[in-house]
Amino acid sequence: MKPKEVLAFAKENDAKMVDLRFMDFPGLWQHFTVPISQLDEGSFEDGFGFDGSSIRGWQPINASDMLVIPDPATARMDPFYAAPTLTLICDIADPLTREPYSRDPRNIAKKAEAYLKSSGIGDTAYIGPEAEFFIFDDIRYDSNSYGAFYEIDSVEGTWNTGRDEGPNLGYKPRPKEGYFPVPPMDKFQDLRSEMVLVLEKLGIEIEAQHHEVATAGQAEIDMRFMPLVQMADQLMWFKYVLKNVATRNNHTVTFMPKPLFGDNGSGMHTHVSIWKGGKPLFAGDKYAGVSPMALHAIGGILKHCRALCAITNPTTNSYKRLVPGYEAPVNLAYSSRNRSAAIRIPMYSTSPKAKRIEFRTPDPACNGYLAFSAILMAVIDGIQNKIDPGDPLDKNIYDLPPEELAKVPSAPGSLEEALSCLKQDQAFLLKGDVFTPDVLDMWIEYKTANEIDPVRLRPHPHEFFLYYDI
Numbered sequence: 185m186k187p188k189e190v191l192a193f194a195k196e197n198d199a200k201m202v203d204l205r206f207m208d209f210p211g212l213w214q215h216f217t218v219p220i221s222q223l224d225e226g227s228f229e230d231g232f233g234f235d236g237s238s239i240r241g242w243q244p245i246n247a248s249d250m251l252v253i254p255d256p257a258t259a260r261m262d263p264f265y266a267a268p269t270l271t272l273i274c275d276i277a278d279p280l281t282r283e284p285y286s287r288d289p290r291n292i293a294k295k296a297e298a299y300l301k302s303s304g305i306g307d308t309a310y311i312g313p314e315a316e317f318f319i320f321d322d323i324r325y326d327s328n329s330y331g332a333f334y335e336i337d338s339v340e341g342t343w344n345t346g347r348d349e350g351p352n353l354g355y356k357p358r359p360k361e362g363y364f365p366v367p368p369m370d371k372f373q374d375l376r377s378e379m380v381l382v383l384e385k386l387g388i389e390i391e392a393q394h395h396e397v398a399t400a401g402q403a404e405i406d407m408r409f410m411p412l413v414q415m416a417d418q419l420m421w422f423k424y425v426l427k428n429v430a431t432r433n434n435h436t437v438t439f440m441p442k443p444l445f446g447d448n449g450s451g452m453h454t455h456v457s458i459w460k461g462g463k464p465l466f467a468g469d470k471y472a473g474v475s476p477m478a479l480h481a482i483g484g485i486l487k488h489c490r491a492l493c494a495i496t497n498p499t500t501n502s503y504k505r506l507v508p509g510y511e512a513p514v515n516l517a518y519s520s521r522n523r524s525a526a527i528r529i530p531m532y533s534t535s536p537k538a539k540r541i542e543f544r545t546p547d548p549a550c551n552g553y554l555a556f557s558a559i560l561m562a563v564i565d566g567i568q569n570k571i572d573p574g575d576p577l578d579k580n581i582y583d584l585p586p587e588e589l590a591k592v593p594s595a596p597g598s599l600e601e602a603l604s605c606l607k608q609d610q611a612f613l614l615k616g617d618v619f620t621p622d623v624l625d626m627w628i629e630y631k632t633a634n635e636i637d638p639v640r641l642r643p644h645p646h647e648f649f650l651y652y653d654i
Contacts (some may be wrong), residue, residue, distance in 0.1 A: 187225040190259045190270070194220060197253075197261050198596035199270040199548050205420075206274045207289045211631065213420050220270065226405030228254055229566035230626035231277060241630045242287055249285070250285065253278045258412050258417055263382050264428045273417050286620050289553035293413045296557035299616035305458060305567055306465055309560050312409035312540070313419060317426060318443055319372050319401035320436050332645055335637050336443060338400035342559040353607045356399065360449040363397045370395045372435075376403055378502060379429045383407075387420055398447040409455060409540075419552040421491025430653075439548040441497070442504035449505030449512060454496075454549040455530070456481070456559060457540035463577070467536030471576055472529040474539060481516050482527050483540055483573035484560065484566015484612075486593075489516050489526060489545065491598050491613075494606035495558045496546035498631065500599045505547060513544040516593040524580050526595070527573075545595060553625075558613060565612040600636050603628050 185193060192200075202223045205215045216234060237248035237255035243547070252274035262269040284291040301307050316337075327336035338344070342356050355368045367373050376393040383390055389408040405426070410418060423439060430437040442449035443473035457466045458477070468475030497506065506512050518527035518541075528542040546555055564572070577592065584592070596602040606628065613619040 185256050187228040187256050187397070187611075190256045190272075190385060191223070191225065191230075194223070194270045195258055199261065200267045201265070201269040203262060203265070203269050203271040204274050205552060206276060207270060207420065207551065209287060209289065209551075209626070210240045210413060211289070211402060211554070212240075212650070213424060214239060217269070221570055222276050223254075223270075229257055231274075233279065235366060236276070239499075240634075241626055242285075249279050250280075253277050253280050260269065260386050260421075260427075261423070263385060264432075266470055268495065273420070274488055287623055287626065289551050290413070290416070290620060292623065293416050293553040293557045295618045296560050297412050299562060299618050302616065303564055303568065306460040308459045309410050309412045309556075309563075310409045310455075310457045310459060310540070311415040311556050311559075312407065312557075313463070313546075313548075313552070314362060314404060314406055314453040314455075315419065315422065315439065316402060316404045316547060317437050317439050318398070319403055319449065320431060320438065320443075323438070324437055327642065332642065333358035336400065341400040344526075357395075359399050362395050362398055362399055364394050372403060375430065375433055375435065375473070376405060378433070379405060379426050382425050382429055382538065383422065391632070396450075398444060398445060398449075400447075402448065402450065408645050409457075412432065412560060416556055423548075430480070440501045441499065441547040441549050443501075445504075450545040450548055451512065451544065452546045452550065453528075453542050453544045454546050454559060455540045455542050456563060458563070458622070464536050464539060466541065467539035472487060472531065472540075473534065474529055474541075477567055478539070478541060479527040479573055480566045480570050482566065483571030484562045484564070484569075485527060485543055485571055486516050486518065487566065487571055488597050488609055488612055490593075490605040491601065491609035492558055492562055493545065494599070494602040494631075495627070496543075496555045497549050497595075497602065498551070498555075498599070499547075499549045500635055502547050502549060502604075503596070503598050506545070506597075507596050515589070516595060516597050518573055519576045519578050525577055532536040534566065541622050557618060561613050561615065561618060599631060600640075603636075 201217050203215050203217050231251035231253040235248050236242045252608035254272035254274050260271050262271045275639035276285040288308050301308055309603050309628050320336055322337040322340050340356050342358050345356055378388045380393050391406040391408050395407040396404050426437045466474055466478035506514050509513055514528040517525045518530050519525040520529040525556050528541055608623055
């Protein structure tokens with residue numbers, strides 16, 4: 185839509201308010217709202233002023249004035265607000281220079297797309313994330329100087345088989361047995377369908393919804409692939425819709441990678457392909473029906489994977505998922521059909537348009553704009569430098585003998601290790617000024633000060649179980 189069309193769309197839908205949304209540095213949507221009377225064609229150039237000093241990882245208080253510039257192509261009506269509300273995703277700009285803000289994640293994603301085009305490799309990077317999540321009935325937690333706890337509850341939780349539910353009707357998936365039982369074992373079929381219908385009403389194409397492997401309501405809803413920036417926008421709508429549909433049904437959704445000990449965590453397998461002039465470039469006659477370009481793209485991801493994890497798996501909790509034994513791709517190898525590899529080449533279809541690579545390491549806690557951009561930069565680096573991915577590993581990596589497994593590189597074991605890898609390997613991200621040294625330095629600084637250190641310095645409840653009587 186163009187600005188004039190947005191105004192007509194707002195009028196057609198009797199919009200009373202305008203919600204202006206943008207992404208903070210770690211990856212949460214932020215917003216403020218203005219009456220529809222404040223929106224005109226000039227708003228899409230002039231923007232709206234706001235205080236950027238309170239946004240995580242952004243401006244200091246002495247340089248806090250920022251602009252949000254609405255993108256007319258993102259106009260949608262919010263499906264949850266009581267007052268009819270037009271929603272616009274915004275870019276961030278400096279009010280003095282009018283330059284796009286370097287720490288705005290959406291700006292980074294737009295630069296990544298531009299860099300792909302300028303490289304001559306292709307003109308479109310298609311991204312298809314599979315964001316897994318949990319649906320819980322109750323979540324309680326606290327962490328302070330004298331205590332800490334968390335407690336999760338779900339009607340599906342295997343731990344509730346003995347609970348008095350007046351009556352307890354059973355049918356609760358056992359750990360690792362949630363893929364794909366029909367109701368009554370699957371208790372969230374209707375809720376997931378409601379989520380899908382709201383997403384479709386917003387124009388988001390959905391391919392499938394289903395229960396996932398873990399007990400206690402783990403689920404997946406798959407979106408059809410889209411160009412990078414559009415998909416990052418769409419991922420934010422996806423999380424927003426799922427959380428709000430769950431809330432209005434008295435449930436809660438989390439994209440936390442590993443909320444349950446002893447069961448599968450939530451990943452976000454990310455499918456990537458590059459096209460040029462409307463033609464797919466990853467189909468060919470090499471291994472698993474891919475092109476040399478696709479193999480080099482795989483080589484780029486494998487080479488930079490440990491640094492990528494600092495962005496694609498950006499929480500301390502992410503590394504509770506990246507452990508052997510829970511279908512998590514810990515080992516950095518590639519294969520066709522083999523889901524134990526970090527990169528898989530899907531074999532569902534022989535169509536060249538369907539040929540892509542699936543990077544299985546990322547999780548849904550990531551900032552989509554940053555994660556998709558970083559993955560694309562690794563892909564481009566692999567193609568430009570013709571990085572050989574080595575031989576595929578068509579074995580179950582989890583069953584390899586120790587001496588063979590030792591030869592397979594592995595993902596970092598902690599966020600701290602991943603950030604250390606990012607410090608050492610970031611030149612590929614800086615090409616084309618896509619990521620800047622300031623952005624990467626701030627990312628490392630923010631994650632260390634606000635996440636790693638607070639978790640590292642606190643006593644853990646399980647330490648009392650292990651050591652109180654020592």
